[in-house]
């Protein structure tokens with residue numbers, strides 16, 4: 073039986089002499105594994121289809137529960153991501169988060185489209201804001217939505233000094249003061265990346281970037297606390313620079 077799917081390569085592992093096992097995030101069937109035979113040979117026709125973040129239409133042969141790639145037509149190879157280390161790692165974070173949040177064979181069309189959108193945005197512009205926008209959306213789609221506007225204790229509008237409690241996954245005002253202190257620039261970065269219309273602009277580019285890095289740390293700490301899983305790419309990205 074043959075099956076045609078739109079898919080993004082989340083992960084690859086070598087096996088056999090020239091083969092790779094691909095972990096694919098498919099639009100139509102969610103996450104699945106497929107063998108790509110001979111793709112490690114020089115000049116292999118399907119070599120491109122076994123690269124990280126390749127977005128292609130794959131034709132898969134299905135035998136029982138096993139899939140093998142028969143052919144693939146590339147939709148987008150996201151080449152700019154391969155030419156810039158920061159972008160490469162940020163893109164690895166996107167696919168790593170998908171891999172960690174997805175269960176096998178569970179369809180999640182919106183997460184798929186958001187991942188593709190994030191990779192496209194990274195090709196064209198700054199990687200970190202695109203990663204944060206994706207991360208916030210991925211958390212929301214997985215049931216871990218963050219309220220960036222009001223204190224979870226008293227409902228006051230969050231401004232100035234705020235606090236974040238990892239276990240609750242909630243922000244608190246200075247009066248309620250639960251959890252660890254969060255700088256204003258960190259919350260502002262999260263709000264900008266969440267697309268909140270009233271999000272304040274950073275005073276300088278440096279302040280904006282520092283806020284974004286702290287925002288990524290906060291989201292990742294929250295992700296680890298909630299899912300009890302880790303994403304190596306995020307840890308590597310945070311170590312860059």
Ligand SMILES: [Zn+2]
Pocket residue numbers: 223224225226227228244245246247248249
């Ligand atoms: Zn409060």
